[in-house]
Amino acid sequence: MGLLHYPVYNKNHETIASAITTFDLHDCSRLAKTYGVKTFFVITPLADQQELARRVLKHWTVGHGAEYNWTRKEALELMAVSPSLDACIDEIMRREAEKPVLIVTDASRRKAPGLTYEQAKGMVTADKAILLLFGTAWGLVDEVMDMADYLLDPVEGYTDYNHLSVRSAAAIILDRLAGR
Amino acid sequence: MGLLHYPVYNKNHETIASAITTFDLHDCSRLAKTYGVKTFFVITPLADQQELARRVLKHWTVGHGAEYNWTRKEALELMAVSPSLDACIDEIMRREAEKPVLIVTDASRRKAPGLTYEQAKGMVTADKAILLLFGTAWGLVDEVMDMADYLLDPVEGYTDYNHLSVRSAAAIILDRLAGR
Numbered sequence: 001m002g003l004l005h006y007p008v009y010n011k012n013h014e015t016i017a018s019a020i021t022t023f024d025l026h027d028c029s030r031l032a033k034t035y036g037v038k039t040f041f042v043i044t045p046l047a048d049q050q051e052l053a054r055r056v057l058k059h060w061t062v063g064h065g066a067e068y069n070w071t072r073k074e075a076l077e078l079m080a081v082s083p084s085l086d087a088c089i090d091e092i093m094r095r096e097a098e099k100p101v102l103i104v105t106d107a108s109r110r111k112a113p114g115l116t117y118e119q120a121k122g123m124v125t126a127d128k129a130i131l132l133l134f135g136t137a138w139g140l141v142d143e144v145m146d147m148a149d150y151l152l153d154p155v156e157g158y159t160d161y162n163h164l165s166v167r168s169a170a171a172i173i174l175d176r177l178a179g180r
Numbered sequence: 181m182g183l184l185h186y187p188v189y190n191k192n193h194e195t196i197a198s199a200i201t202t203f204d205l206h207d208c209s210r211l212a213k214t215y216g217v218k219t220f221f222v223i224t225p226l227a228d229q230q231e232l233a234r235r236v237l238k239h240w241t242v243g244h245g246a247e248y249n250w251t252r253k254e255a256l257e258l259m260a261v262s263p264s265l266d267a268c269i270d271e272i273m274r275r276e277a278e279k280p281v282l283i284v285t286d287a288s289r290r291k292a293p294g295l296t297y298e299q300a301k302g303m304v305t306a307d308k309a310i311l312l313l314f315g316t317a318w319g320l321v322d323e324v325m326d327m328a329d330y331l332l333d334p335v336e337g338y339t340d341y342n343h344l345s346v347r348s349a350a351a352i353i354l355d356r357l358a359g360r
Contacts, residue, residue, distance in 0.1 A: 023203045027345045034337035034344055071343035156360040157214035163251035164214055164351070165207045171344070171351035172359070179352070180336040 001037045001174075002088055002133045003028060003166070005044035009138040018137040020049050025056050027167040029075035035178040041082045041091075041131075053081045085144065089131065096129040104133045104140055104148040105173060107155070107162045115150035117176045124177050132173070134166050181217045181354075182268055182313045183208060183346070185224035189318040198317040200229050205236050207347040209255035215358040221262045221271075221311075233261045265324065269311065276309040284313045284320055284328040285353060287335070287342045295330040297356045304357050312353070314346050 003024060006017035025042060032040040042053045057076050059065045066073040082088040092100045103120060123130060133140070133148070145151065154162060155172050164172075183204060186197035205222060212220040222233045237256050239245045246253040262268040272280045283300060303310060313320070313328070325331065334342060335352050344352075 023345075023347075027348050030341075030344050031348055033341045034335075034339060036338035071341075074341065075343070155214075155355070157211075157355070158216035158358040158360065159214060161210075161213045161251075161254065163255070164210050165203075165347075167203075167345075167347060168207050168211055168351040171348040172355040175335070175337070175352040175355065178338040179356075180338065 001028065001032055001039070001170070002041040002043050002082070002085070002131055003170075004085060004133055004135050004140060004144065005042070005049065006046070006084075007141045007144065008135045009141055011138055013138070015141050016137065017044060017046055017049075020044060020052055021136075022052075022056055024136070024167055025053060025079060026072065026075070028170055029079050030071075031171055031174050032078045033075040035174040037078065037174070039092075039095075040079045041088045042079060043082045043085060043088055045083050050081050050083070053079070057081075085133070085147070092129060092131055098129045100129040100131040101150070102131050102133060102148045103150045103152055104135075104145055105152050105169065106135070106139055106145070107164065107169065109139075109145070109151065110154060111151040114153045116153055120150070120152055121177050132177075134170055136166055181208065181212055181219070181350070182221040182223050182262070182265070182311055183350075184265060184313055184315050184320060184324065185222070185229065186226070186264075187321045187324065188315045189321055191318055193318070195321050196317065197224060197226055197229075200224065200232055201316075202232075202236055204316070204347055205233060205259060206252065206255070208350055209259050210251075211351055211354050212258045213255040215354040217258065217312075217354070217358075219272075219275075220259045221268045222259060223262045223265060223268055225263050230261050230263070233259070237261075265313070265327070272309060272311055278309045280309040280311040281330070282311050282313060282328045283330045283332055284315075284325055285332050285349065286315070286319055286325070287344065287349065289319075289325070289331065290334060291331040294333045296333055300330070300332055301357050312357075314350055316346055
């Protein structure tokens with residue numbers, strides 16, 4: 001599972017590097033731990049942002065923080081920092097000895113044919129190496145969408161409102177793909 | 181849907197009033213909007229915490245904030261502040277002209293018989309007035325559990341780790357009860 005901070009769109013559809021939200025790190029790490037995700041990659045090219053993510057990681061996995069809250073330690077131990085999407089894919093290839101299937105997510109864009117939750121769940125069950133990629137800010141840029149093997153169908157709720165936080169979307173999608 | 185800040189347990193199983201996390205307000209409001217929840221009640225007896233919630237609400241629903249981000253405005257308009265669980269239930273009775281079924285959630289406690297997601301979904305579909313209550317900090321105190329009509333089965337992921345943030349749990353539960 002990856003959380004991409006660059007390249008993503010801002011509100012004005014310009015390509016930017018977004019800032020890390022520490023709540024994302026905690027929530028997504030806990031989701032990864034709950035749903036059996038091997039690694040949660042925080043992807044950002046910015047050195048100070050990488051440093052921030054590593055500081056959160058260290059605070060909760062070493063020393064006082066680890067003693068204070070072991071459930072946070074267990075979750076954050078699944079987190080890794082990666083400088084780019086390519087580097088992240090290379091890292092997964094090194095670990096898994098196969099190229100991961102790149103599945104991207106988007107709140108409003110839809111491809112025909114897209115990837116249904118049932119199809120995606122089938123891939124998870126088949127034990128393929130998969131990189132499930134979430135965008136921050138106003139979402140993944142077109143170039144990243146074009147790199148993907150599949151675009152997962154958007155989360156649909158009860159209404160047509162489709163503006164969840166990436167934390168909420170990740171929770172729902174992981175539950176749909178790997179929940180009991 | 182309600183988010184209870186008092187009475188809840190702290191790490192040492194003492195009854196406390198927890199502090200509001202503003203991320204909870206945003207994420208839960210957006211979830212409420214997505215899944216057709218009528219009102220998201222932020223429940224706290226602390227005057228300064230009620231004020232904090234109202235300030236967030238006002239910032240994003242009136243004036244500059246509302247213009248800057250209308251999706252946030254639409255979501256936060258569903259948020260209401262309530263001083264206690266009893267007051268929240270009274271308010272729902274006034275609005276709905278019926279006593280809401282109180283469904284509580286807990287990450288680890290399980291009742292026999294509990295309430296399955298299928299059963300709960302049936303209640304949602306039957307258009308009953310329901311208050312779906314989430315606890316903050318280390319969870320709802322026993323007295324609140326005892327008041328409840330039903331305890332929803334815990335969210336189970338792919339592993340036995342059950343330490344999601346309340347934001348993530350709310351996302352998953354709403355999707356299971358009202359997702360398409």
